[in-house]
Amino acid sequence: MSEIKVSCEALRQTEEICKKFNNDPGELISILHETQNTLGYLPEAVQRVIARQLGISAQKVYGVVTFYSFFSMVPKGKYPVSVCLGTACYVRGSDKVLEEFKRVLGIEVGETTPDGKFSLDCLRCVGACGLAPVATIGEKVYGRLNPSDIKKIVAEFGD
């Protein structure tokens, strides 16, 4: 993974969030949540700031960040793609839809395209099983997907 440069402003914001929680190590998960909501992701430099503020090792912060799949160390794309791998979607071929997204975007699950436009994740059920297989891009839901649709859908975001 290449080194990600983080702005001073992001680090300052991180410090503020820690202070809001009184730099309490017991609030680590809440702090990580709020920091990710603010910055979009939790790069190494940000985790080091949190560790320093809370007086715990960066290893401990990193251990928690990697334990929970919700936390991400890479910035999400402008258009985050999520493919449902829940049971209903899966039996209707969402694994092939996912493969096609990987191929078209040229990235693996958990990665972001070099231009920062798309990121790819999987999730379990968006509550639209009747439309299976389902994927979401940002707030938009795409149902009854066929691998052959993917190229066109991605092209919709060609701004």
Add this chain to the structure above:
Amino acid sequence: MENMINLTIDNRPVSVPKGTTVLDAAASVGIDIPALCHIDLKGTCVKNAPAACRVCVVEVEGRRNLAPSCATMVTEGMVVRTNSARVARARKTVAELILSDHPNDCLTCPKCNHCELQKLVTRFNIREMTYKGEQSNRKKEQTVAITRNMDKCILCRRCESVCNNVQTVGVLGAIRRGFDATIAPTFDKMFSESDCTYCGQCVAVCPTGALTERDYTDRLLDDICNPDKIVVAQPAPAVRVALGEEFGYEPGTIVTGKLAASLRALGFDYVFDTDFGADLTIMEEGAEILHRLKAFLGGDKSVKLPIMTSCCPAWVNFYEHNYPDLLDYPSSAKSPGQMFGAIAKSYWAQKMGIPREKLVVVSIMPCLAKKFECERDEFKVDGNPDVDYSISTRELARLIKRSNIDFRQLKDEDFDKPLGESSGAAAIFGATGGVMEAALRTVYEVYTGKTLPKIEFQEVRGLEGIKEATIDLAGFPLKVCVAHTLGNARYLMDKLRKGELDYHVVEVMACPGGCIDGAGQPYHHGDVEIIKARAAAIYREDEGKPIRKSHENPDIQKLYKEFLGEPMSERAHHLLHTHYFDKSTK
């Protein structure tokens, strides 16, 4: 008695204090419940009991599931079975499941015959790999000091416990989850990119071959067999009270004479002694203590006190990484091993007419951080290190066995002169408090001009984490403090940073108990009695020495007369002192 709990284990009545675990209660009547992730060096702070492996499960009457005995407290009237068929089957299954994701390449594993998992497999009579499944492919790394092969890791978390709770270095810890979970340095980087101090306590407690020392025995054999090289040995004080364990001697057996004989039998051209370097360290560090003390008493407010010892290379790494603002406090004196190397490759080499490039100085150390220390650029002259490399006590034992040397049959021999002469003060460097006591013996006599009425300073001995004493230096109350483990060192350094540390001299050793429990020593497998026996042996070695003060070592006196001049002279500064670097992560 109040607070005593009565229970039954395997039909035997047991009475133990409240708060005892079932595992310890069973041990108190000689029932050895197998355990794997559990370790408890009682009397030190080394402890890991996360109930992670479930090997130590027992049956408790009235309880539906099996209980992990390492984390289950005794209760009044408890009825425990440690040997029922149900327990035996469960334990075996647990071990089999661990094996299902283990390389099982025991034949060539560096931990073979010392592996706690291997011992359990034998004990549980496991004859085949019952469960076959996906194998983890985790990180492997070879640093100058520590070798890491996480495929062999069983996630017992012992290394995490010592790195975080005991040493407070905070480098090793669990990351990710499920099958992807592993123990790794911060941000899954390499040890070499982390704040690792190479104290090696993770290696000392690792039950398997996941964390081991970097092995230099082949390199040493090559050098010994090379007719163009002159190979010099220097074993550290703590080696001679532990090496015997590898050859069936009781812990605490002193094997100094056999150590010298075995090094000669291996083919070392000269067998000297790091203890000589330890005496030299006291001369330089002692002079520095007196220098700062006199300045302080003379009213100099800028003088840095307390002065801190700098013999322990893991401790040096620790303050370079964590306390870059306090680098003026530790003594500038090099460690005994490095002082020895610097003198061997200057004074002695010149005397003998041996060119530097032909000379190979090898230290035999209870330590893994020494391997890292040898690689420091400031300890090299034109790229040639003062100490070429360092092997551990364990590596030496392996080499002796491999070279067909019958250690037990060896006749005692002496170290060679002149770099093999040493005092009892040097011998005690290997135990926590030893460097302080050695320094006090010299500082007292040099400062007061009087002979010490009593040479032993009992108040700085023992396994207590932080020891304090006030010594009467001709009316001046000299306040000293001795700490072992880096966690205790951190406590002192944080106080120093706040200006609240009221001592004149502080000794720090990174390993629990000092070098006798260094990461290069024979494995203690969690038995603190072994460490206590080694400490007792260290003090017996001191008592048996005709000279017990560093400044009375005749070959040290000669070295100053012929070569160095005075302690802290320009030449002494050049050869025997060093400086420190800010290595903090920004």
